[in-house]
Amino acid sequence: MSASSLSTGSAGSTTPGGLVPRDAGDLLAILRDGIPRTRAQLAEITGLARSTVASRIDALMHARLIMPAPDAASSGGRPPARVVFNAGARIILAIDLGATHGVIAIADLAGNVLASESAPLTIADGPEPVLGWALHTAKRLVKASGRPRSELAGVGIGLPGPVQHSTGMPINPPIMPGWDRFDVPSYVRRTFDVPVLVDNDVNVLALGEHAVSWPLEDDLLFVKVSTGIGLGIIAGGRLQRGAAGSAGDLGHVRVPFTRDTPRHGDEDADLEALASGPAIARYIAERGTPATSSADVLALARAGNADAVAGIRQAGRDLGEVLATCVNLFNPSVVVVGGSIARAGEQLLAGVREVVYRQSTPLATQHLQIVAASAGETGGVLGAAIMVAQHLLDPA
Incomplete structure (x- = not known):
């Protein structure tokens, strides 16, 4: 499976990421800035009919990707006045591997790091020992978070060498003996059967710094x-x-x-x-x-x-x-x-x-x-989480 391949939800109901209700991606993109908005405001921003906005909000609410704003809970059966992005609807596993260190983290859909753990490592030890440590640590963090595995949306990984992003495979990495063309996504999916995206660590860091x-x-x-x-x-x-x-x-x-x-x-x-x-x-x-x-x-x-x-x-x-x-x-x-x-x-x-x-x-x-x-230190895992969130949630 390629690094950019994604599991699919029910046919015709979601985007290829399996999270976002089909046709609701543009509406979700607006709300992902964390600012609560009313249906009328969303209709004005998008130019969509209020009935269309209402149906897409209902779909996003059903998917738990948005929720009533804290000060706008509904009463008497009426829809909430304002809705806001629910970044905690799913969790993302983020792995940042350097030449001599590794950081593993659990993050939400906004890239906020909820828990992390770091340790020295030697990337030259090869993919199976290094990824084995990373996945063992990740399983412990997910268990400690109290979140069920079903809420894990994807895994993002940064590696200290050239990566063919379309496959997630390192290509002739100079400081990573034994990693050349190793199928990192397939190896990780043996433990976590979710979408796995891999990129070089600098791209991941750039995403994190830009977003935050x-x-x-x-x-x-x-x-x-x-x-x-x-x-x-x-x-x-x-x-x-x-x-x-x-x-x-x-x-x-x-x-x-x-x-x-x-x-x-x-x-x-x-x-x-x-x-x-x-x-x-x-x-x-x-x-x-x-x-x-x-x-x-x-x-x-x-x-x-x-x-x-x-x-x-x-x-x-x-x-x-x-x-x-x-x-x-x-x-x-x-x-x-x-x-x-x-x-x-x-x-x-x-x-x-x-x-x-x-x-x-x-x-x-x-x-x-x-x-x-x-x-x-958490810049790499932050960027890895954002890479996954963008891939799953962006309208494109």
């Missing part, structure tokens, strides 16, 4: 700087995956050296070889302080180690060399920088801003914001 922190911005770039470097692209309000799902492979862009970038023996190098966590760790180790990983860089920077601070600042400049081109090309209104290295302080952001604002065109940077990610 920047919902009114249609054009956003999300950059993750950790063990690797990747880019999530929101354009026209939608996540852009490209023709084969490989859009945003920023880490393998060759970086031309400038007067701000010290040479390392070659005329240029992959961005990942210059600005990722392991690359910064090498920079620090060459100057006498033991460091091998992103976690080491983070700890040293927080302790005020001068080499760590300098290495992160230079990584920001190198990242800015590539992002300046992206800003000129895509003209986003926001660039969000996340990942473990971004959590080390302001040095990475300062380096990015220094180069992007200088090298991008004035029109592209006139109102551009370059900011740190705000979702923290």
Whole structure:
């Protein structure tokens, strides 16, 4: 079963997601902002006849996707004055797997995280051990939530490598030995027989940051700087995956050296070889302080180690060399920088801003914001939940 395949409700009664009554998706899309509305308001917004609005509201109420607003309970058999989206009607299982960590969460249909658990892991151990841990943890979280399995609407998964979104299979992931073309959705469906969607972790993070922190911005770039470097692209309000799902492979862009970038023996190098966590760790180790990983860089920077601070600042400049081109090309209104290295302080952001604002065109940077990610450790599971919710509930 493909990652985008969905179970079907009763024939002719629901959308392919099996949740939304057919023809009611546009009405639900309006109500998903959480604002209570009357039938008259919905008729005015949609241009539909009140009788049509009433029948679609009845169908959504029957599906428990909307409910009477708390201050508008019906009385005397009359329909409620106002209705509101019922985000708690179903739950979503969200799994965020990184190179060295994993986060599992239960969320509602609005992407709100209800419970989560994280643990260190090694993605290179292979798909069955890693997914086995994730599914064991997920079963425990679902049981502890008190919600029946029948209320689980879907599973969303973020992986730290290239993913063919149409199948949910990782494709030649460089830091994931044994994962190439592993059928992740089918494996997960042995435990949870619901729709399973898989994407790379940066796309998932972009969805989460956009939905929670920047919902009114249609054009956003999300950059993750950790063990690797990747880019999530929101354009026209939608996540852009490209023709084969490989859009945003920023880490393998060759970086031309400038007067701000010290040479390392070659005329240029992959961005990942210059600005990722392991690359910064090498920079620090060459100057006498033991460091091998992103976690080491983070700890040293927080302790005020001068080499760590300098290495992160230079990584920001190198990242800015590539992002300046992206800003000129895509003209986003926001660039969000996340990942473990971004959590080390302001040095990475300062380096990015220094180069992007200088090298991008004035029109592209006139109102551009370059900011740190705000979702923290739960950003990945938040985005994974939103990916599933959008797939199940969006009118498209």
